[in-house]
Amino acid sequence: MEKFFPGKTYFVEPPLDKDTAQLAKGYDVAVLFVNDRADAPVVEALANAGIKLIALRCAGFDRVDLQACAAHGIRVVRVPTYSPESVAEHAVALIFALNRHLTDAYIRVRMGNYSLSGLVGMEMRHKVVGVVGTGAIGAQAARILKGIGCKVYAYDIKPNPAVEAMGIKYLALDELLAISDIVTLHCPLLPSTRHLINRESIQKMKKGAMLINVSRGGLIESAALFDALESGQIGALGLDVYENEGGLFFVDHTKFDPSVRMQNWDRQFRTLLSYPQVLVTxxxxxxxxxxxxxxxxTTIQNIADYTLGKPLPNEVKAQPSPAPAPAGKA
Structure with a gap:
């Protein structure tokens, strides 16, 4: 960033919140990462500091209040596609690691325990995998899984022709959950997708199925996972995201004094980590x-386009509020 905007770039290590927003004073652009918070109070603080553009170094924008940005004249750009293959490959890596109990096997061998009990997995070939969300990342996940011989089905409100061209059939979500040995989530976090996987939908899943989420933590109702894991309804859980990860991820908490560390303690998250069939990155x-x-x-190009007054192809805007329903007759 400094190379392209010499002498005009200021790096701040703490995540963005209402307090750190004051550090943006005197700058035109705030560059945010995935867990920086830009709710209405933070956006107002950024506007008061003189920020005119929020440049997200990620695809998701669920932590940005777009309505507040519009009200304060702040434009928002993102990186819609940076490497779908990278995220899709990580999802498949979680599947393999959970299926073949790689972390357990590694720890055992390090300790001198070479027993095989509890390490039985399954062949992936012919297993049914449900891909929920078939945008750029979901399509790549479907391609990889189909390539290793899985029987892949998909769910999306808008089918992807590239996925259909692979011979992958789209199903209703309930039907997909009912037949899938593995369910992997690849959809954005929107009001319509928050807690897409919840107590009710988990009960519709095939008993013992594996659940993978490398998209957004809020897609899963975390509190609903405990009973499902303990009953065996969910046989294995692989997460790269967590519903309340904002104060946890991207920080080395071991460097803090215990009293400070406890301020970000998440009992629900620590409980999830304690389950032997759960793997979190x-x-x-x-x-x-x-x-x-x-x-x-892409981030540099977004900022350069804004600076030069060019169109912003990666801009995201607030959706207009739906018109209120007409009042019924008395």
Missing amino acids: PHSAFLTEEALNNICT
Whole structure:
């Protein structure tokens, strides 16, 4: 960033919130990452500091209040596609690691335990995998899974012709959940998708199915997972995201004094980690050299386009509020 905007770039390590927003004073652009918070109070603070553009180094914009940005004249740009293959490959890596109990096997061998009990997996070939959300990432996940011999089905409100061209059939969500040995989530977090996987939908899943989420934590109702894991309704759970990850991920909490560390303690998250059939990575699915390069290039281009007064192809805007329903007759 400094290379392209020499002497005009200021790096701040703490995440964005209402307090750190004051540090943006004197700058035109705030560059945010996936867990920076830009709700209405933060947006107002950024506007008061003089910010005119929020440039997101990620695809998701669910933590940005677009209505507040519009009200304050702040435009928002993002990186819609940086490396679908990277995220899709990580989802498949979680599937393989859980299926073949790789973390358990690794820990055992390190400790000198070479027993095989509890390490039985299944062949992926011919297993039914449901891909929920078939945008750029979901399509790549479907391609990889089909390539290793899985029987892949898909769900999306708007079918992707590229996925259909692979011979993959679209099903209703309930039907997909009922037949899938593995369900992998690849949809954005919107009001319509929040808690897409909840107590009710989990009960519609095939008993013992594996659930993977490398998209957004809010797609899953975290509190609904405990009973499902303990009953065996969910046989294995792989997460790269978590519903309340904002104060947890991207930070080394081991460097803090215990009293400070406890301020960000999440009992629900720690409980999830304690289950032997759960594998969590710290929102690192995107973390490849290719993805980082693409994120950097697109972010710089977004800022340059804004600075030069060019169109912003990666801009996101608030959707107009739906008109109120007409009042019924008395």
